[in-house]
Amino acid sequence: MLTRAAITEVVERGLAEDAPWGDITSELLIPATALARAELVAREDGVFSGGQVFAAAFAAVDPAVAVELIPADGDSFAAGDTLAVVAGPARSVLTGERVALNITQRMCGIATLTARYVAAVEETVSRVEQAANLPPGTITRTRVADTRKTTPGLRALEKHAVRSGGGHNHRHSLSDAVMAKDNHLALLTADGTDLTGALRQLRRRLPHTVHLEVEVDRLDQIEAVLAGGADTVLLDNFSVDDLVSGVAIIDGRATVEASGGVSLETVGEIAATGVDVISVGALTHSARNLDLGLDVVLDVREG
The missing domain is CATH 3.20.20.70 (Aldolase class I)
Structure with a gap:
């Protein structure tokens, strides 16, 4: 079972590794008042997994960042599909981006490969x-x-x-x-x-x-x-x-x-x-x- 505790532990370790003392690039280049809206876009076909973790990564950086998940875990998607929309303080969006992406890309990769094995058995x-x-x-x-x-x-x-x-x-x-x-x-x-x-x-x-x-x-x-x-x-x-x-x-x-x-x-x-x-x-x-x-x-x- 994917528990809230398990998600929090992985996200916190990821952020501590990726931004141990903050994101100095965003802090120096982007105004503190700037807002950003970004879309999680698929570059290839696959099966979605990790939506809760994706959202948790941004929430851990800044609760003011809102995440709208479009497919549910287990849903198939095609290249070019928008999978989530992220909106909030620009610095926070940029700081959470890599951890959120790394985990979600990993989970979608596993879900997609698993679906291929299941399909091969079904066929x-x-x-x-x-x-x-x-x-x-x-x-x-x-x-x-x-x-x-x-x-x-x-x-x-x-x-x-x-x-x-x-x-x-x-x-x-x-x-x-x-x-x-x-x-x-x-x-x-x-x-x-x-x-x-x-x-x-x-x-x-x-x-x-x-x-x-x-x-x-x-x-x-x-x-x-x-x-x-x-x-x-x-x-x-x-x-x-x-x-x-x-x-x-x-x-x-x-x-x-x-x-x-x-x-x-x-x-x-x-x-x-x-x-x-x-x-x-x-x-x-x-x-x-x-x-x-x-x-x-x-x-x-x-x-």
Whole structure:
């Protein structure tokens, strides 16, 4: 969840970094009484995210700056569209510009990339339904989810951007769920510890509300993990053929997640194997900032 506290923390850190002792250029060049009106304009097509953060950046500089957001988070836009209007004291508008833009460009980039992954899954599933002469919506759509491969300090914002793009969030932190990965299993079984027994013991100690996910990298690990009580089995870096086999072995006894080597070119094929979730680190670690600009359209020299 994108909370007010999370937004405030990121904005305040951004402003402390960008204008630690004020904006000396604006203070020397622009009269204190000058007013400005500026528009946030898209230079390319995309999906909007980060409106609350964009507005908060200007409010933190000067509450007298008014921000009108035009699209809502999750709305698509085209190059040339005006996404927001900013109006108020010119010095304050210029001081908040870069922090507001940096964050919003980042969030829109993640939302836009996520939407492309979601669309690729949708197109594949629709094609399968058409080929089998099934009504639309017959096949459950595979979820596209993020990972913890986020920019340090920006996780809440980046995960919100994934949701803006139609994706889903994986666990937010190490504190949210039990997720036994390859390194955990390697350390656990190094002395000959039985995997199923260890997972069952863990299951007995877990609160009933805590989810248990276990990562496997071989088909022959699946039965032991299921016997241990896993709620989700993560098939990591499996080939498409092995994903099909893994889904068949699990056969509804747990949620099936696929990860590793996922790209826009492969996500549809992976979804067609029948997995429930595809986690994609690239949504956050490889998204580029979208090209947005804040253009002053009115400069009133005297307020």
